[in-house]
Amino acid sequence: SAVISQKPSRDICQRGTSLTIQCQVDSQVTMMFWYRQQPGQSLTLIATANQGSEATYESGFVIDKFPISRPNLTFSTLTVSNMSPEDSSIYLCSSQRPENTEAFFGQGTRLTVV
Amino acid sequence: AQSVSQHNHHVILSEAASLELGCNYSYGGTVNLFWYVQYPGQHLQLLLKYFSGDPLVKGIKGFEAEFIKSKFSFNLRKPSVQWSDTAEYFCAVTLNTGGFKTIFGAGTRLFVKA
Numbered sequence: 001s002a003v004i005s006q007k008p009s010r011d012i013c014q015r016g017t018s019l020t021i022q023c024q025v026d027s028q029v030t031m032m033f034w035y036r037q038q039p040g041q042s043l044t045l046i047a048t049a050n051q052g053s054e055a056t057y058e059s060g061f062v063i064d065k066f067p068i069s070r071p072n073l074t075f076s077t078l079t080v081s082n083m084s085p086e087d088s089s090i091y092l093c094s095s096q097r098p099e100n101t102e103a104f105f106g107q108g109t110r111l112t113v114v
Numbered sequence: 115a116q117s118v119s120q121h122n123h124h125v126i127l128s129e130a131a132s133l134e135l136g137c138n139y140s141y142g143g144t145v146n147l148f149w150y151v152q153y154p155g156q157h158l159q160l161l162l163k164y165f166s167g168d169p170l171v172k173g174i175k176g177f178e179a180e181f182i183k184s185k186f187s188f189n190l191r192k193p194s195v196q197w198s199d200t201a202e203y204f205c206a207v208t209l210n211t212g213g214f215k216t217i218f219g220a221g222t223r224l225f226v227k228a
Contacts, residue, residue, distance in 0.1 A: 031214060042204060043158075043218040056213065092158070096216070101146045101208040103216055105158040 002027055002095050004106035012112045013083055020079045021109045023093030028073035031101075034066070035092040037108070043092065049076040083113045116141045118207050120219035127195050128227045135190040135222050137205035146208040147188040148216075149179055153201045161203070164188065175199070197228045 003026040013019050023032065032049040047068055048056040055068035070076040080087050090108040121136035139145065149161040162173025169181040179190045188205060205219040 033216070035218075042220045045215065045217070048213060048215070094216075096208075096214060098214075101214050101216065102148070102160055102163055103150070103158075103206070103208075107157045 002029060002097075002104040004093055004095060004104055006091075006093050006106035006109050008109055009107060010110040010112075012114060015084050015113055017083055018079055018081045019083065019111060020077050021091055021093070023076045023078070023106060025074045025095050029095040030073065030098050031096040032070060032076050033094045033096070033103075034068060034076070034078045035094060037090040037092060039089070046078070046091075049078075080111065083111075085113045087111065088113045116207070116209055116217055118205055118217050118219040120203075120205050120222050122222050123220065124223045124225075126225045126227065129197055130194045131226075133190070133192040133195045133199070133224070135203055135205075135224075137188045137190065137219055139186050139188070139205075139207045139217075141186075141207065141209055144210060147179075147181055148206040148208070149173065149177070149188075149190050150204045150206055150218075151201050152204070152221075158204070161190070195224075195226050197226045200224060200226045 005024045007022045034046040035043040037043050045058050046061045049068050049070040051070045065081055067079045090110050092108045093106045094103045096103045117140050119138045147164040150158045151161045152158045162171050164171045164181045172178045177192050181188050203222045206216050208216045
């Protein structure tokens with residue numbers, strides 16, 4: 001299994017600012033994803049982080065709001081830009097095994113925007 | 115659009131009661147099916163998975179799930195729950211739409227009374 005570390009684990013931010021979340025995987029993985037889990041709700045896929053190319057965003061999510069980087073096979077960042085209280089959520093990084101798509105998750109970043 | 119539906123959002127059971135959580139998905143192609151569990155204060159982890167073969171799969175901690183292709187269902191069962199099974203359970207489906215994408219159900223919060 002892959003071990004995924006996210007930083008920070010939690011943060012409280014002022015509206016209008018931006019936060020960058022880091023995700024480190026302990027082994028090279030081809031597939032990395034970013035999810036959002038709003039209070040009391042399920043996981044919603046934000047985007048697929050592609051190594052060496054632009055991320056693939058899901059409907060309702062755009063690059064200007066959630067820029068993603070993936071410089072190599074073990075690391076990715078998600079930035080939440082120009083934050084508002086509606087962005088308060090848990091943000092999760094995930095990797096999947098290509099052979100069976102089993103997903104592994106980090107502990108998440110709990111973001112509160114005030 | 116592809117979706118995953120979990121029938122119950124909250125379930126309360128007494129210890130030793132039997133559990134069945136419903137899950138249906140809407141996608142006509144090949145899927146990989148998963149149940150993930152999130153214990154209080156912990157990150158998501160895999161409970162069990164189905165890719166092919168025997169439609170009845172067994173997971174950790176006595177859980178099992180049955181894939182019924184004709185019903186697009188993947189219900190989770192446990193004959194006798196324990197207090198330690200208190201957690202949130204997510205059904206998930208991975209689709210191959212040119213790239214792999216995992217869609218999660220809304221989750222079911224299970225509370226087991228001691």
